[in-house]
Amino acid sequence: SAVISQKPSRDICQRGTSLTIQCQVDSQVTMMFWYRQQPGQSLTLIATANQGSEATYESGFVIDKFPISRPNLTFSTLTVSNMSPEDSSIYLCSVEGQPGADTQYFGPGTRLTVL
């Protein structure tokens, strides 16, 4: 399975600011995914990021709030913009295990607290 790292691992931010989360994979992958896990909740997909195309956002998530970059096959960023306390969550990136495979492997997550 791919080795996935995320930066930062955690952060405490002020309301109204933005935070960019990085996701790095040790191998080239076509599809990368960004999930949000609010406190005590399950995971919800924010968007799918394919290299060379615009990210595809799920219902309830918009590009202005969660802009995503995917400059190459090993890296992606998710920005949480104009943050409010409701954005306090764990943000996780995931990648497909092998090209076209079903299994997804997750990064260690970024634990965000917004004051």
Next chain:
Amino acid sequence: AQKITQTQPGMFVQEKEAVTLDCTYDTSDPSYGLFWYKQPSSGEMIFLIYQGSYDQQNATEGRYSLNFQKARKSANLVISASQLGDSAMYFCAMGLMDSSYKLIFGSGTRLLVRP
């Protein structure tokens, strides 16, 4: 619409005993995959086991096995010989076999292993 249901918010098991975590799913798509992930308190999502909808045999991975009953649309996780380190949140997820490879997660079950 696709849906994953985990009806057990919390479970206790005695160390060295087996435990079954329930998961039911709903989809009209004939092609899908079912996954179980473990989330310890650190927040990372650890892939445990996968079952494809066309797989004839139940999946096994070490102490983990997936009791797949397609007609009942259930995909229960069985953990044998529980260990203290098995204490964590467990999420069942369904992956769609379309080009999206999205995962839909259940609400999770918190497992506590008693010494």
